[in-house]
Amino acid sequence: MITLSEDDLKLLREIAKSGGRKYTGGAIDRTRYARLETAGLLKGQLTNLSDVVYELLPAANEHICN
16 A cells, blocks of 8 residues: 555645546646656646646545545
8 A cells, every 4th residue: 555645635636526537737847746656646637738637547446535
């Protein structure tokens, strides 16, 4: 099981509350999203050069419910 920080859990819950998807636009720091993507909890899809839509993966559910 992956050890997540409180910030990681907060982000996962926010994404879940918004329908399981999060749009990020522009030149922002996506480090926290990348960490969750590496952990297999999010999947990012580029919409253009500077925008990404992140979607919760099923593995994230066990962390959200705790």
